[in-house]
Amino acid sequence: MQAAIQATVDFLKLYWAPLLCGVVIVAVLPLIVGYVVLVERKLMADMQARLGPMRVGPHGLLQPIADAVKLLIKEDIIPEDADKLVFWLAPVFSVGAALLAIGGLAFGPAFQIGVNLNIGLLFVVGISALGIFGIVLGGWASNSHYSLMGALRSAAQLVSYETAAGMALVSGLLLAGTLNIKSIVEAQGSAGVWFGFLAPVAFFTYLVASIAETNRAPFDLPEAESELVAGYMTEFSGFRWSLYFLAEYTNMIVVASVATTLFLGGWLRPFAGIHWFTLKGLNGLDLLDLFPPLLILAVGAYCILRVPRQPTRVQQMFMLVVAGLCFVVALVLVGPVLLSALKPAMAEAVKPFYAGIHGGFWFIFKVSAYIYFFMWLRFTIPRYRFDQLMRLGWHFLIPLSIINVLLVGLSLIVGSYYHLQGWALLLATTPAAILGLVAALIILGIEQKNRARQEAAAAAGFYAG
Amino acid sequence: MGPQHPSTHGVLRVVLKLDGERVIGSECVIGYLHRGVEKIAENRTYQQFAPYVDRMDYVAAVSNGLGYCEAIEKLMIVEAPPRARVIRTILTELQRIASHLLWLGTHALDIGALTPLFYCFREREEILKILEKYCGARLTTHAFRIGGLQYEAYDTFEKDVERFCKDFESRVVEYETLLTNNRIWIGRTKGIGILTKEDAIAFGVTGPVLRASGVKWDIRKAAPYAAYDQYKFEIPVGTTGDTYDRYLVRMEEMRQSRLICLQAIESIPAGPILAKVGKVLKPPPGEVYHAIEGPKGELGYYVVSDGSVQPYRVRIRPPSFINLQAFDRMVRGHLVADVVAIIGTIDIVLGEVDR
Numbered sequence: 001m002q003a004a005i006q007a008t009v010d011f012l013k014l015y016w017a018p019l020l021c022g023v024v025i026v027a028v029l030p031l032i033v034g035y036v037v038l039v040e041r042k043l044m045a046d047m048q049a050r051l052g053p054m055r056v057g058p059h060g061l062l063q064p065i066a067d068a069v070k071l072l073i074k075e076d077i078i079p080e081d082a083d084k085l086v087f088w089l090a091p092v093f094s095v096g097a098a099l100l101a102i103g104g105l106a107f108g109p110a111f112q113i114g115v116n117l118n119i120g121l122l123f124v125v126g127i128s129a130l131g132i133f134g135i136v137l138g139g140w141a142s143n144s145h146y147s148l149m150g151a152l153r154s155a156a157q158l159v160s161y162e163t164a165a166g167m168a169l170v171s172g173l174l175l176a177g178t179l180n181i182k183s184i185v186e187a188q189g190s191a192g193v194w195f196g197f198l199a200p201v202a203f204f205t206y207l208v209a210s211i212a213e214t215n216r217a218p219f220d221l222p223e224a225e226s227e228l229v230a231g232y233m234t235e236f237s238g239f240r241w242s243l244y245f246l247a248e249y250t251n252m253i254v255v256a257s258v259a260t261t262l263f264l265g266g267w268l269r270p271f272a273g274i275h276w277f278t279l280k281g282l283n284g285l286d287l288l289d290l291f292p293p294l295l296i297l298a299v300g301a302y303c304i305l306r307v308p309r310q311p312t313r314v315q316q317m318f319m320l321v322v323a324g325l326c327f328v329v330a331l332v333l334v335g336p337v338l339l340s341a342l343k344p345a346m347a348e349a350v351k352p353f354y355a356g357i358h359g360g361f362w363f364i365f366k367v368s369a370y371i372y373f374f375m376w377l378r379f380t381i382p383r384y385r386f387d388q389l390m391r392l393g394w395h396f397l398i399p400l401s402i403i404n405v406l407l408v409g410l411s412l413i414v415g416s417y418y419h420l421q422g423w424a425l426l427l428a429t430t431p432a433a434i435l436g437l438v439a440a441l442i443i444l445g446i447e448q449k450n451r452a453r454q455e456a457a458a459a460a461g462f463y464a465g
Numbered sequence: 466m467g468p469q470h471p472s473t474h475g476v477l478r479v480v481l482k483l484d485g486e487r488v489i490g491s492e493c494v495i496g497y498l499h500r501g502v503e504k505i506a507e508n509r510t511y512q513q514f515a516p517y518v519d520r521m522d523y524v525a526a527v528s529n530g531l532g533y534c535e536a537i538e539k540l541m542i543v544e545a546p547p548r549a550r551v552i553r554t555i556l557t558e559l560q561r562i563a564s565h566l567l568w569l570g571t572h573a574l575d576i577g578a579l580t581p582l583f584y585c586f587r588e589r590e591e592i593l594k595i596l597e598k599y600c601g602a603r604l605t606t607h608a609f610r611i612g613g614l615q616y617e618a619y620d621t622f623e624k625d626v627e628r629f630c631k632d633f634e635s636r637v638v639e640y641e642t643l644l645t646n647n648r649i650w651i652g653r654t655k656g657i658g659i660l661t662k663e664d665a666i667a668f669g670v671t672g673p674v675l676r677a678s679g680v681k682w683d684i685r686k687a688a689p690y691a692a693y694d695q696y697k698f699e700i701p702v703g704t705t706g707d708t709y710d711r712y713l714v715r716m717e718e719m720r721q722s723r724l725i726c727l728q729a730i731e732s733i734p735a736g737p738i739l740a741k742v743g744k745v746l747k748p749p750p751g752e753v754y755h756a757i758e759g760p761k762g763e764l765g766y767y768v769v770s771d772g773s774v775q776p777y778r779v780r781i782r783p784p785s786f787i788n789l790q791a792f793d794r795m796v797r798g799h800l801v802a803d804v805v806a807i808i809g810t811i812d813i814v815l816g817e818v819d820r
Contacts, residue, residue, distance in 0.1 A: 048583035149486075217577060218649055382649045383577025385802045386486065 094134025672762025
């Protein structure tokens with residue numbers, strides 16, 4: 001009997017747990033993406049002196065659900081001249097790749113959706129790059145000029161920026177010495193310093209390249225509405241369109257997570273290696289660990305403050321519910337901290353929860369900050385022209401990232417020669433970063449000179465012709 | 466491209482001949498919004514036709530009305546009273562700011578900057594509110610009457626205009642921080658759609674497009690109408706005549722318009738608002754051409770009267786239509802993405818192009 005139960009449990013562990021994780025990804029991610037979109041619209045509204053969605057639910061909180069329902073029940077249009085099979089397949093391809101990539105990520109020391117692969121990062125980057133097939137196929141299959149041009153642009157853009165992003169990742173990987181996602185974060189934990197500080201140039205390159213890779217403004221050329229209507233998505237509507245949309249935002253989460261993992265210390269707390277705020281008494285209570293619950297508490301308190309200003313009773317109740325949720329989350333966050341501080345006997349028992357919950361918080365916090373930066377750029381900056389975009393990629397980012405790989409490698413050799421570790425490694429990497437900056441400026445200078453000459457030649461040729 | 470394309474500002478259709486993404490030729494197909502405004506004029510009395518001109522450049526209806534009313538006044542040899550002229554000037558300059566704001570917002574949106582649009586609309590809304598308080602309409606205002614004004618200025622008119630002008634100074638700075646020194650903005654507009662001084666004159670373009678090419682020509686200075694001769698203002702002029710210059714010229718024009726408004730509200734003369742023109746307008750036989758500096762360029766009315774209550778012929782010189790002729794010259798050799806920027810920079814309104 002015992003053996004049978006054991007066997008069942010083993011079987012479930014082997015097959016059902018991953019399946020469950022898959023279901024979780026497919027079911028929960030659209031919801032998350034929906035709310036990321038809502039947050040984006042709210043942020044955009046805030047920056048543009050307006051309110052954003054306000055109608056569906058209090059402060060438009062149910063807007064994503066309304067949007068999703070609307071998209072799902074829309075008429076499914078396939079253009080007559082389209083290649084039906086490919087048209088059907090393309091969005092699925094795109095979204096499949098994006099969702100698969102999520103599977104390889106680790107959101108906390110104890111929480112990874114898929115398997116802990118030893119080539120984790122490579123898997124994530126590789127799979128998410130496959131999403132471009134969906135875009136190209138979709139653009140080709142819709143049999144429209146705008147779509148095809150959008151798809152071609154997308155392909156060209158992805159190929160060129162993937163190189164720069166890859167090189168930036170290599171610089172980070174040199175520091176980590178492993179491709180395993182968990183080990184990368186642990187390496188930063190033991191070094192006591194995030195690789196973003198050790199390789200700032202690589203972080204910058206990855207930041208720019210990742211924006212371009214996810215087709216976000218100012219690099220949203222493939223779907224530049226003023227030129228190509230909606231790029232490769234022009235002919236797609238309803239459910240298929242929403243799949244592309246889902247893929248785009250999922251990709252955003254993926255690149256933000258990769259950057260967080262490699263450059264921003266993953267789920268590690270800021271100043272993980274520094275114990276200035278650790279109290280001597282109370283079983284080593286770290287005051288910095290009180291920041292997450294306090295933050296959530298403040299949000300909850302703000303919600304309660306705003307309750308009297310809500311116009312209708314339903315909205316007041318909703319605000320109270322949100323505040324209550326915030327308090328519950330704060331309680332969950334503060335629980336392990338206080339338990340281990342006040343009851344030393346239980347410290348060992350709550351330790352995994354402690355690390356897991358706080359790790360999750362910090363990871364989500366950093367990913368949100370990264371995505372916030374994306375959105376901020378989108379509202380602020382005009383769009384590049386396609387040739388300018390390519391020039392930026394090939395003439396600036398790629399040389400810079402290659403030079404940076406060399407410089408980081410060099411600084412590591414110097415570091416190991418003098419046995420520098422952790423923060424001390426900054427002594428070796430900072431000069432490298434400064435050199436990288438100088439290189440960037442030189443590249444920009446050469447580039448500007450070249451461009452001036454080219455443009456003069458082009459203009460002369462044009463007017464002569 | 467077009468007529469149903471997100472960035473053709475209405476129903477302009479542009480047939481492009483492309484080599485890859487490079488434009489080697491273009492042709493504008495217009496007429497999708499043709500309503501025969503000039504023909505309508507022949508079947509309406511002078512007063513009846515006045516609201517129709519608002520529908521041409523529908524984002525600057527006040528300027529259209531001013532041009533028409535002044536043309537008929539010239540034909541009838543009457544002059545609007547001083548009070549009417551000053552209020553006309555204020556409203557027209559506010560309308561110029563509103564028109565330029567709409568241009569800036571949509572132009573920036575075409576180039577991919579989302580946010581300026583909403584900032585511009587925020588200020589434009591203030592102007593439209595003033596217009597609404599004055600005459601009850603926001604867009605197609607029909608604010609003036611032949612011989613003066615239709616309505617007396619409302620009680621807090623000066624205060625409203627002054628408050629708007631005070632706020633507006635910092636708002637222009639806000640737009641400029643977003644765009645003027647932005648590397649991408651400069652990259653997208655500098656050297657794009659160059660129109661040389663000679664070409665500009667040859668094509669007969671007017672308004673900011675002409676001034677950005679380096680020609681200091683503004684009818685407000687050259688042949689002052691309304692009350693412009695009383696106020697001090699500068700005419701901004703560009704150097705190279707590219708999209709970026711046109712942007713700078715229009716930004717500076719908004720500032721100058723604000724200054725004119727401020728000067729004007731300081732001393733609005735008292736007195737009647739309507740000259741004695743009688744209930745039925747019967748201008749003596751003759752013909753007249755009167756042009757004003759609209760937000761988009763020289764807006765001219767050529768009116769022929771046969772002495773009856775209806776004009777014999779009205780010919781309108783719309784600035785957008787004539788500025789659009791330079792489009793082909795501007796886009797050749799540029800990329801598709803620049804076409805969008807160039808359509809935006811000419812600042813056309815299709816209602817006026819097609820009439």
